[in-house]
Amino acid sequence: RSDVVVLCFSLANPNSLRHVKTMWYPEIKHFCPRTPIVLVGCQLDLRYADLEAVNRARRPLAKPIKPTDILPPERGHEVAKELGVPYYETSVVAQFGIKDVFDNAIRAALISRRHLQFWKSHLKKMQRPLLQAPFLPPKPPPPVIQVPDPPTSRSWGPAALFCTPLCADVVFQLQGGQRVFAHRVYLATSCSKFYDLFTLEGPRGGSKEPAARTKSLDGEQGVLAEGVHTPLRTSQSDDTLRPAAGDNVMHSDNGSRDLSAWGRGFLSMCWELVADPVAGREKRMVVVCMDWRVQAEPFRAVLEYLYTGRLDQTRGDLMQVATIAELLEVFDLRMMVANVLNKESFMNQEITKAFHVRRANRIKECLGKGVFADVVFRVDDGAVPAHKPLLIAGCDWMMAMFRGAFRESYAAEVSLPGTNCACLRAVLDFLYTGVFTPTPDLDAMELLILTNRLCLPRLQALTEQYAVDELLRAFMQRVEIDEQVIIYLEMTQFHNARQLAAWCLHYICTNYNSVCRRFPREMKRRCPVLSENQAHFERHRWPPVWYLKEEDLYLRSKKEREREEQLQRKQHTRSKWCFWRPS
Structure with a gap:
């Protein structure tokens, strides 16, 4: 004779949950009609895992797991309520819920023995299976800015410039x-x-x-x-x-x-x-x-x-x-x-x-001093002298401008609107030395626009890393950065700064409720419901929607159970002395 039956199904296989109702539960009730049942949903970690990586790690002939196959918590609760059994979710990978299942299975087995004469007095204080608190998936780590290595050889490096003395x-x-x-x-x-x-x-x-x-x-x-x-x-x-x-x-x-x-x-x-x-x-x-x-x-x-x-x-x-x-x-x-x-x-x-x-x-x-400069760039807030040979050796965009039949190839002054002196000096410093040295007056967003314009992927990645470091430094100093992140998201997606855009998306996803609460208009204006960003937020927001629903259900169920226990204690009060008065 079984004391308890633990009925398991996979949270990544809807058919297994369907078989619980149509196959396994009727069979258990047929052979063990008085045995308590505990319904357990396994593989909880697949609910928040990267399914593409999981499918790559599985056997070649195994059926791939689709996002639509993942069962939400309410599906398990509905079946458990229909069958009248307690419901728990577990994950061996996350080490969650395993002890809850066995502890409450023991409780269910002991409570089922109360009808026996020996256990009537010994199991009075035994609690029925407890509710399970929802599992909060771990917070996803922020994306790491990948800085590409400098090119080992350039078609127009110093050696090529000496062999073909352009400018x-x-x-x-x-x-x-x-x-x-x-x-x-x-x-x-x-x-x-x-x-x-x-x-x-x-x-x-x-x-x-x-x-x-x-x-x-x-x-x-x-x-x-x-x-x-x-x-x-x-x-x-x-x-x-x-x-x-x-x-x-x-x-x-x-x-x-x-x-x-x-x-x-x-x-x-x-x-x-x-x-x-x-x-x-x-x-x-x-x-x-x-x-x-x-x-x-x-x-x-x-x-x-x-x-x-x-x-x-x-x-x-x-x-x-x-x-x-x-x-x-x-x-x-x-x-x-x-x-x-x-x-x-x-x-x-x-x-x-x-x-x-x-x-x-x-x-x-x-x-810094403009020594041997042979070209001057006119920008929005001034002029910056530069050197054509160094620009040609470090930037394909500059090489195309000064090598081709454009007017700029022989002009002593080149107009470069849409940027400022600080950003252009940072670009020239990088092209001359290969090192990015930010200055206090440097605007990271303006520099990203200029690096995208000049087709400099390495400097763009270094600027993205600099922008992330500045945001994190402000965040650690308890400065609100939500609005700045929203602005960065719009600008970076427009100017192809994909790594910084991914970081901004991650920040908004992991602080979605607070960002929406503080800037509802900005979120709606910049992220309409049908946009790609909004779909990304719905998929990757943390805590996820299913956890918030599960937490709400858990708190409501907990209050209802406390109310029931309080009513039960009033109905079964202890015997009192005649002169005892409840305070």
Whole structure:
């Protein structure tokens, strides 16, 4: 004889619940008419689990679980009420409800024995099966912002820019008529000697142009460089570079400068109209005539090192490269060649690392002061000088604008409406150094709009992470962020910031009741009932709707049971003494 029957069904299989009424309950009542029954719904964790992941983990031939197969709690309560049995839900995965089932099954078995003579007095205080509190599913974790790795190779990186000198602004005239085109900003930020060369005084002792000037930097005013008061770092020490004072520089009548006494390897320098090697359009460039000792191929190797920081160790003319590096005072390259010849190439890694760190610091100073800038961006609240070579090497959008037949490819001033100086400087800082450095005056939403416009996915992800960190910091300081999150959700979905949009959706889902209570109009205006966002909220809100209904049912049932027990206690009062008065 059975003392109790635990009748189980799966909450992810409607047929199993149907069989409880049509098959198992009639059979139990036929063979065990006086045995108490406890109805148990199993696999409660599937109600809030990721069904796609669950189906992938199941056997290949197993029937996939559909969202429509998941039974809500009210279905189990309806069947339990129809059969007149207590109902519980369990989950082995969540470790919920298992003890409740066995404890209350024991209670049901003991209460069923009250009709026996021996148990009438011993089971008076035995409670009937208790109600089960609803299971609150765990709060889903917020989505993690995934920042993509920087591209290992770019079609228009520094190496490609040296091979195809787009927007070149300096040409080296070698003996024999050969010409080598390059970019001043790459050479000056990589080598102190070239920085001194390009910051010499203007013709006939003219004053240097201020760094903040926003006119064309093609040399139309007859100057070589701007912002000569900018401190940069030397390649040998951490001292700031002092602009060259122009000593030992002779000026000829035609405006060229005699550099033979200024440095080895250089003969003269002047501004000339030179045809651009890529666009074919004439523009003013710095023309530097080199000494006969500077050969073409080794000189190209030196310049390529200044662009990329790498040395081709398989070259057969390493000694000539070292000679020219010594001549032009590129001491890092000379040391690297010496290490290769001495079979100590492993020491070059530290030299290369220091080279890139030093150049990144110099480039940031160039950005801050506008040194060697060749284009000015006009934005809503001002002007920002920039450098076309660095923009082309870091952004495909900029490369397409400056390389193509657009007006901006040869204009000294480019209009960029819809953004501000702080956002554009943050973008330029990232393109120049590869590092995102937020500033106090930076608006994350404005920067996201600009990164989407310029097609910069890595910077966009970094900005999304910055926006999330700012929201969480405000939340920890007990600042209300609900309205800001709603605004972010609308803007991020419009401007393709999908990761931040997913984070905003998660925040609203996990705080759905409070957000709707504080901003009902905003939620209805931005999230109409038939919209995709509203459907997402209904599926992923926490606590879920079924839990709120179950909690309400539990509280109402608990009050009804307490009321019944109170009435029962009044009906079966204890015997009292005649002089006892209830207070």
